[in-house]
Amino acid sequence: MARILIVDDSRTSRKILRGLLEESGHEVIAEAENGEEGVKKYIECKPDVTTLDITMPVMDGLEALTKIREYDGNAKVIMVTAAGQQNKMVEAIKNGASEFVTKPFEKDNILKIIEKM
Amino acid sequence: MISRLFGSYLVKEGKLTEAQLETVYETMRKVRVKLGLIAVSEKLMTTEQSDEINRLQAIMDKRFGDLAVEKGYLTADQVTRLLGLQGNQYLSFVQAIVDNDFLSMDEINKSLADYQNDNGFTATDMEDLKSGESDRIVPLFLPQNIVEYQLEHILMSIRGFIRLIDSDIYVEKGYISDYEEVQSFAMQSLDGDNKATMAIAGEGKNILAVADAFAGETFEIADEDALDAVAEFINCVNGMFATKINNAFDIDLVPPEYSPDGCKFTGKLIVLPVHVKGSVIKLISSFGEFINK
Structure with a gap:
C-alpha cells in the first residue's frame, strides 16, 4: 500500500483517481489543485508516490516536477496527462518523472505502475 | 444514430x-x-x-x-x-x-x-x-468547406461522446456563426502552430447529461463541479486529437475553462447541436483561432 499525493486542477479527475486508488487499498494522503500547492503538500506530507497532472493553471506539472525533484531527488512521480502531449512527456522524463498515465484513467494500468514503483 | x-x-x-x-x-x-x-x-x-x-x-x-x-x-x-x-x-x-x-x-x-x-x-x-457510422453521418449535418482538421476534431468529439457519454447520441443541422450566446459551458483550447478551441454549452440543466455520464455521479445543478467534469471530457477528446495531429502541428493543451454564467462566444464558430440522453447541448468549435468570450 502506498501513501499518495494527487495533484490535478480537475476535481473530477482527483475524485476518479482517488476512488480507483482507495478501492485498491492505497491511501490518498493529500490533494492539490495546482503545481504550487502540490509542491507545498509534497514537502508537508512526504508521500510515497505523487501523481502530477501536466496541464494546470498557476504552476504546471513540469515546473512542479522540477521543484519536487530539487527538494527530493528520489521522489517518485507519475505524470498524468490527456494524450497528445508528447513533447511535454519527453521534457518530464528528462526532469526525472518515473512514469506516465493518460486520461481517462485505466485502473489496471495505474495500479500496475504504482506496484512497479 | x-x-x-x-x-x-x-x-x-x-x-x-x-x-x-x-x-x-x-x-x-x-x-x-x-x-x-x-x-x-x-x-x-x-x-x-x-x-x-x-x-x-x-x-x-x-x-x-x-x-x-x-x-x-x-x-x-x-x-x-x-x-x-x-x-x-x-x-x-x-x-x-x-x-x-x-x-x-x-x-x-x-x-x-x-x-x-x-x-x-x-x-x-x-x-x-x-x-x-458516425463518421459518415455527422458530415451530412455540418456546413460545407470545413477544413480537414476541424472536421476530424468534430468527428473525434462525436466518437468520444459515443464511447464515453451516450452511444445513442444524434445531431441536428450544424451552422457557422461568428457569435453564439451560451449559458453553462466548458471549453479547452489548443495552442501552437494551429490554434483551436472545443467547447460544450447547454441551457439550464442540459449540460448535466454530459457531466453525469463522464463523472459517474448525479449533479443537481450546472455548477463548477459539474462543468469541471464536462471540461475533463473535452480534455480527453482534445488529448486524442492532439496525438493525431501532432505529426503535422506542434500544439499544446491549454488548461480548460468553464463557467455556469452565460457569456457570448465570438470567432469563426461551427455550432453542432447534439442530443445527449434526452437533452440538447451544443458542440462549438473553432480552428485556426481561439473562441473569444
Missing part, C-alpha cells in the same frame, strides 16, 4: 407516438448484441480479451474491431463477419417498427422518402445515413 434521427422525424410527422418510439428502441436494445459478446460466443475471443478491448476503448479513439485486429485477437475478415452478425442499425430499427405493428414497410419507405426530400439528402447521403 439513424434510428434516433429518423425516429424523431417519424414522431414529428405524427407517424409514431413518443411511447411507440420508445417501445421500438426497447425492442432494439433487447436484440442488439455487442460485438465483443458475439466474438466470445463465436469462440473467436476469450471474455478476458473482450474485456481488455472494452477497457482500451475507453482511452483510445478506436473501434472494437480495429483494436481487436491490432491486438491480433481477430482478423479483418473475422471482424467483417461479426459486424454482419451484429446487423445494421437501420434494418434493426425498421424490423422493430414492423414487428410491433406500428407501421408497415411501405409506410416506412414512404416516410423515409419524405425524410430524404425534407432534408435535401441525396441517394448517397441516404446510404451514409443507413450505414450507421
